Amino acid sequence: MKQSKTFIPTMRETPTDTEIASHQLLLRAGYIRQHASGIYHLLPLAKKVIRKIEAVIQEEMEKLEAVELAMPIMQSSSLLEQTGRWSTSEKELFKVQDHNGRQFAVGPSQEELITSLISAEVNSYKKLPLTVFQIASKFIDEQRPRHGLLRSREDIVKDAYSFHTSNESLQMKYDEMRQAYANIFARLNLQVREVVSLGDGMNQEPVHQFFSISDAGEEIIAYSDSSSYAATIETAEVNIDYKKSTELQKEIEQVDTKDLRTIKEVAAFLNVPSSKIIKTLIVKTEDGLVAVLIRGDHELNMEKLRSVVSSSKIEMASEEEVATILSCNVGSIGPVKLPIDLKVYADNAVASIVNGICGANINDVHLVNVNAERDYAVDQYADLRIIQEGDPSPDGKGTIRFAKGIDVGRVSKLGTIYSEALNASYVNEEGKEQPFVTGSYRIYISRIFSALVEQFNDANGIKWPKKLAPYDIHLLTINMNDEVQKQLSEELYHLLTSYRYNLLHDDRDERAGVKFSDADLIGLPIRLVVGKRASEGMIEVKFRDTGETVEWQKEEITEKLQSYFRE
Amino acid sequence: MKQSKTFIPTMRETPTDTEIASHQLLLRAGYIRQHASGIYHLLPLAKKVIRKIEAVIQEEMEKLEAVELAMPIMQSSSLLEQTGRWSTSEKELFKVQDHNGRQFAVGPSQEELITSLISAEVNSYKKLPLTVFQIASKFIDEQRPRHGLLRSREDIVKDAYSFHTSNESLQMKYDEMRQAYANIFARLNLQVREVVSLGDGMNQEPVHQFFSISDAGEEIIAYSDSSSYAATIETAEVNIDYKKSTELQKEIEQVDTKDLRTIKEVAAFLNVPSSKIIKTLIVKTEDGLVAVLIRGDHELNMEKLRSVVSSSKIEMASEEEVATILSCNVGSIGPVKLPIDLKVYADNAVASIVNGICGANINDVHLVNVNAERDYAVDQYADLRIIQEGDPSPDGKGTIRFAKGIDVGRVSKLGTIYSEALNASYVNEEGKEQPFVTGSYRIYISRIFSALVEQFNDANGIKWPKKLAPYDIHLLTINMNDEVQKQLSEELYHLLTSYRYNLLHDDRDERAGVKFSDADLIGLPIRLVVGKRASEGMIEVKFRDTGETVEWQKEEITEKLQSYFRE
Known part of the structure; x- marks a missing residue:
């Protein structure tokens, strides 16, 4: 893709009203723009990264035999009234009325919809268990939107729902999902901690949440310095055998x-x-x-x-x-x-x-x-108190430390809460009506995208991991009016495209300094610079991650790139 | 994919309140379900077909150097007020108020958003022309939703927008888009007619619309029986040299x-x-x-x-x-x-x-x-009258016939209508502020999906073209309790999957008749039936399109399939 033909509006200055690195860099590097408070455009570079994240999630969901569908965004109020969400989540819902006076919510999540759909269509234990997922926009009227996509009002979310005849079957899927989530985050190079946490909304059962540890996070995680133990501070149990002082009792x-x-x-x-x-x-x-x-x-x-x-x-x-x-x-x-x-x-x-x-x-x-x-x-x-840093870890291993985390996903056992509220049942082997046992599994895709930028950046911009970068290679032509440079650039572009690399070619009529700093901002893993030494077939190469600079001959470039991308 | 693990709720009976084939078949074959009037779930089979349609559109857009982005669904009222749409499209808009009392529309289309975004970021003629597109849900409070996805309130649409410095540049992109649309419909096997039509909304210029000719359509197209001439009946000019009768004038x-x-x-x-x-x-x-x-x-x-x-x-x-x-x-x-x-x-x-x-x-x-x-x-x-069947074609070639059509896409030259209303300008070569010259290009994806079913069906169900079918092959095991049948089925499943075919395996505990009629409904191009002759390694093969039935030996199956799918 020629940079002159795409839409990457970079900014020199750090935008006002931004506090965290990902928010600043995504704006500066031309990945996002705000439309209204908490509502963003995803510009072409962001769309590319998000599609890559989605593809990883889809693959991992399909490995679990979860099937993809698409539920509507407009949700009839009647179902939300049955579970009470219409009034309990009043503040968070975007409500709409149609020309007939019927009320809808612009979908915050789809538990009610899917439970009602499955209930209408799946009547026998023979068709269970069943797991479905979708990737869609979710709408929450967040009271204090901030930090770009980290706390926004229109999020891209993967939500999955599973339907079972027993808690054992649910537990199996739940554990599979936890593993799938671990795989997803590993494939995305996102460092996360799996954390025990409280259920939200109607759900009273503890859930597992995944947090990307980051100072940009707004939740505090209590974790052990010597084990995998981690929980939100509201959830972490305090497991201490307090020793009574031997001091003698004095008079009051x-x-x-x-x-x-x-x-x-x-x-x-x-x-x-x-x-x-x-x-x-x-x-x-x-x-x-x-x-x-x-x-x-x-x-x-x-x-x-x-x-x-x-x-x-x-x-x-x-x-x-x-x-x-x-x-x-x-x-x-x-x-x-x-x-x-x-x-x-x-x-x-x-x-x-x-x-x-x-x-x-x-x-x-x-x-x-x-x-x-x-x-x-x-x-x-x-045990009635909040855990503190320095407390022994509840699992007996190590000491509790605190860290801030970005909530990037959660798996929840809903049991029969929603199916009972919605009268959603199937007929079991004995011919008896039973409520579905259900689970709900969310991953916040646009938030992951931001969390990745929090994790992969330096003072000059974003540093995308190879597998997630919007393009593999940034090809910079210093002077497009120089015939030799132009020709070598085009030759390289065609050569490397034929090798299936995706290139962003900075063919703009801009100063070299602008091109370099834009390239740093955008953060593709490798930069090929065609400049003064083009006549010798020599290309300057810079690795965004390490900052290392080398020179490659045109003839060796495909081999060198192959070995770099294989690493 | 095992049919027992996915979600394909077929129906024996034709659902009530349905008139047209695609609406009936998509419900019966388990592709869609209604959530509320004009609002549908896209079930797993539908999602797969729609992803294939989207992929074709994406490819053709990228060939035009259109870049993909994602605009928000929530649109601030202020922009819509500037173009007047907030009040003129009052009835069609789903309006929402947030917790601060700010008004939003749930996006009907994004002309205002993109024009305002581009205006904020693109300030020089040097960055033009620029073409962007997105694939997203669109929301219209359709007054009389009907016919399933053909006239619904939540549609999947590809919308593209182009920005230019001149009408000539716009005309070039417009013509490229028309060609791209023709390519898309050809690749999707959808028979369409390109039709001259009137602009909608603020746009007074004629546009080109693409109609899939079908009795399920609601617009009447006037076309020539001997040329490519076609127009909506509102648009078709009447070009007749009426002969005056030679009759003598009588007294009044x-x-x-x-x-x-x-x-x-x-x-x-x-x-x-x-x-x-x-x-x-x-x-x-x-x-x-x-x-x-x-x-x-x-x-x-x-x-x-x-x-x-x-x-x-x-x-x-x-x-x-x-x-x-x-x-x-x-x-x-x-x-x-x-x-x-x-x-x-x-x-x-x-x-x-x-x-x-x-x-x-x-x-x-x-x-x-x-x-x-x-x-x-x-x-x-x-020329003040509506064209009629039997009139000579305005291009002088042939006679006008009428047909009903489904509106599946349109390309529009918007000129400076939106950019003037929104004060959207760039600086030209002479340093002067100029309004952007813009175009807008829509394809209705969920409607195409339905139109394809209108085109490809018979009394028993859908007949998907090979490239669009949700799976390539339907593998039916007549009796999953028969070890020989089960084993041959699994062998075939693994073999063909390794050849990169996507299979739907009907492994359900259902009568053969149910499996056959479900397979006809679902409409995959080829069906492999493992039944009584499994012990001889013999597989019954049925082609959905022609209804032809043959028998293949296990050993010859990959070769036969390859030649079938190459056709």
Whole structure:
């Protein structure tokens, strides 16, 4: 392809309102342009890379006997109403009304559609299991779109769905999918971590997510420095056998803590580590208020608490709600002499505190030398806190570290959630109606494309891996008005095209400096420069990855290229 | 692919509410399913065929140096407001509002988007011409969706756009595109006619449309039986040298025509052919009312009239409007003694009427023996009627016939309409700002898919051409519980797969009759049946196209297939 004939609008300057490398480089190198907030054009170079990513995914899906189809983007509201998504995801849905007043969502994902379709057509266990997939645009009215394609409102996604007669069959497909995803990311050269995480939406089961580790990521991953263990920080369990101090229990005392607002301030004032402080939080559950005790240096994990108290929704109690049971402000709450009917949950770490410090349920007063059982009761100890860097890995191997990650895919066991909501059933071997057991498997293609740029770049631009580059070779002609250069370039173009290389030929009437910096930005793996030494049949070669420069004779070029691309 | 693992929900019965073959067969053979009115799932077989169609189109576009990109589906209202489409296409647009109250259309087509994008990035004549294309879903809130994918609300479309500095450059690309379209349809085995037609929307220039001739089509094409001439009936010019009868002019007379309502009734009553009658119509233009005379056996072509009177909008005058200038009802209007300031236009055919019949501008009265010039004046004669079957072809070759056609593609010269509306300009060689000269080129992919089924079917199902079939070969095992049959089938499957054929293997536990009729429905070009004679290594072969059945030995199968697929 001649560069003069294609559309690669490069930019010299770093665009304003961009923070991360992939966003900046994809704009600067002419891969994407914004149309509206969170909505982008994929320009020709991007389209080429994305087609390559899609091809890898398609191949891996087909290996699993998943069949490709295409569901509509317009989704009738009725199905989404049956699963409740029409109202629970209200904010995220782009809603449309047609000329007859019928309501549609511009498809966020297709669980309802596919479950209803399969239910209408597959009536017997004989036709199961069945796995389908599609590659399509997905629409989410993201409240704060940012970072280019990493957090956008129109994404290219591969979504697959599987239908089974049993959890065992689902588990098999789920494991196959996890492996397929690992294969996909390996083939795409994208470094990812497989992470245990919480289900989203209606799904309460843990799922496996794939994160590309990157400072551009917005999720925090807790991973072991010595094993494959990784989880989102909301999910990671804390598995520590806290040792109780051998310190003798002292007598409880009141201290005045006026003007001390934070745990840090209280700890400093009393000259103790914040791990001696017992934080007491009042939380509102479906069954009313509860108290939760957390060590001063820890943070409550609401999701763990929600699971322990078995409440589908929980939130911190408001000041007004706290006032209904206690007459002090929230900074002075403590576990001693709480109302007798208030259930008390405590994180496992709290049990090990001897002579602790806590609020006295009186404004501006704390208690010191507080001890469990002697001074206060706990109804249930559990793992209730967020994991921290330095904690031992829950699998017993190594220490937890944190990293930021870009969510690039997830596999979820949905079980019968959607099929029950939609009355989607088949007839089993005994002639009985059974809901389908289902799984859902997503890969975010446009996000992977960005994540790859995060991983493969330097100060000058993108550095595409060979298999994903939009073209294999960037051929630069320094001066298209020089007949010798022009002729050698055209000769090379035809020669290499006949060897099945895809070339981008910079035939533009631009300064050499512009051509070089554009080539660095665009990031093809190898650059062939036809310049002054064209008359000797000599070509300058630059490898984008290493920056190494060599010279090749015209006669040796096909052989050299073959050995480079074989590597 | 094993048929038991894929998703091909065939149906025995013809579905209700379906009229045309492609709609019925695509449903029955398990290629599509309706989600909502005019909105369809493309099931695995359809997706495969459509991918093949897309690949052909992509190749032909790339030969023209058109570059592929992907524009967003969500289109900000602001651009559509600039061209007026936001209000003029109100009914057709699916409109969405985001959480910030910003308005979007779910993309009907992308003229505004691409013109604005190119305008922002291409500032110099040096970067022109430029042609881009994409393959994407398009959304039109079709008022009366019908016939499956032929008239739907979510279509797969290839749309290309070209940008130029001159009309000559546009004309070159336009002609190249016409040729590329002809190549595409030839490669797809779709019989089409290239037809001159009117531009749509903002575009007033004639365009070339491609119609697949089919009774399932909804547009009427006028074509010559002896040349390549073809046009939509709205567009076809009438090019006839009407001969004036040699009959002597008689005296004008009044006749009572009470209770005669139609031209046919008046003609029968007076015992004359309806070609002797002069129909007089009152039409409302931007500049007020005009009278239009048309021969009784002809129909007014409003579009031709609009062009002759140079009014951007015209319509038939209402009874109330007619009453402001004439005191009779519309059935009794005639050209004699019309108000002096009413402009009179007449179709060329009217000039040849001698001793004609017309309304007397008095209720229930007609005039006979009316003659132009002597009895009434005409301001302008022009070609104002709709072409009819039997008319001579306007190119002078042969006779006009009518046929119904499915609109499968169009090429349009937009000129500077969109670029002027959007202030889209570049700087020319003299340093002057100039609006881009643009073209737009569409192919309706999902409609082509249906049109192919209209063309390739019989009473039993679809008959795919070899290059477009979702799989090359349908392998049927009559009894999967018979070890010999099963083993021979698997052997064949592996053998033929290694020869790069794509096979669909009917391994289902179904009766032979079901397998045969499903195979006919699905329509793969060749069927290999492994049945009773499996023990002798004998395979029954049926060609879907001809229905011919033969038997092949296992040993000769690859050779026979090669010669069949080479044909």
